[in-house]
Amino acid sequence: MDLTLALVIGVVVIALAFDYTNGFHDAANAIATSVSTRALTPRAALFMAAAMNFIGAHLGTQVAQTVGKGIIDAPDGSHGLVIVASALIGAIVWNLITWYFGLPSSSSHALIGGLVGSAIASASVVHWDGVFEKVVIPMVLSPVIGFTLAALIMISIYWIFRHSQPGKTNRGFRYAQTVSAAAMALGHGLQDAQKTMGVIFLALTVGGFASPGDEIPQWVILAAAGAISLGTYSGGWRIMRTLGRRIIALDPPQGFAAESAAATVLYVAAMGFGAPISTTHTITTAIMGVGATKRLSAVRWGVAGNIVTAWVLTIPAAALVAAVSYFVLHAIVE
Secondary structure, three states: OOHHHHHHHHHHHHHHHHHHHHHHHHHHHHHHHHHHOOOOOHHHHHHHHHHHHHHHOOOOOHHHHHHHHOOEEOOOOHHHHHHHHHHHHHHHHHHHHHHHOOOOOOHHHHHHHHHHHHHHHOOOEEOHHHHHHHHHHHHHHHHHHHHHHHHHHHHHHHHHOOOOOHHHHHHHHHHHHHHHHHHHHHHHHHHHHHHHHHHHHHHHHHOOOOOOOOOOOHHHHHHHHHHHHHHHHHOOHHHHHHHHHHOOOOOHHHHHHHHHHHHHHHHHHHHHHOOOOOHHHHHHHHHHHHHHHHOHHHOOHHHHHHHHHHHHHHHHHHHHHHHHHHHHHHHHHO
């Protein structure tokens, strides 16, 4: 088998493995709040999230275009494929580390960090303007907007239902959470599955099996959607406990507000700007936002601080692992 073709196949397999880890790492993003409030059983929530992730992956390719073309320029041939493979290894390793410790870090930023780290190690071109505009600015804005929007929705709910019976209101919002959790899972598929599509398309372009102006092939969309759905259904229970219970003990109205706010931010970022934002950052800060409306002490800020530390470390840590992976793969393959 031709070396380039073998490397393309290998990169596609690694990319789908990353997509799978993205699914189980981020399953909590979509369902932790609805499971913790007992709006859905864990297995029903995972099945719903997997199905909505699959559907969401088919709703657009703007984010995939950003990841595939707007972050780095990988050279053609086997050298470029080694760079892409190293980026994926960096992202997978960081996903597994943060999953092990139950920290809801960003798979998206791990992938971006991996791409940047392997590109720097190989002296390839990094589009720093694209990184700043499409990654750094949304990385800062999306948590702030998620926090603020969730708080505003929660305040509105408190005001609208201020004369309602708590028991009746909670039952109603448990039903509503089925819809908001589905919307969150749909947004996760729309955002995160596209990132894997973008990397696979980058590998096809570098390997000479596609040109930069082509549409993303349907088989790539189906493969990425299937991998993230399978990963989601396998469930990320460690992170689910962190999001669902350790930041704040959520009730159904709070869960609905957090999911609705986070889903809104995901849709606007993907469809409006093609920005690969973090679903993890968005839902986590939305949960903090609804908790803060009750009282600031309701949020366990120590846990939140650990999560934010993982966020800050994600891009440089994934970049470092990707750089080391590049030097190893470069020595073996080239």
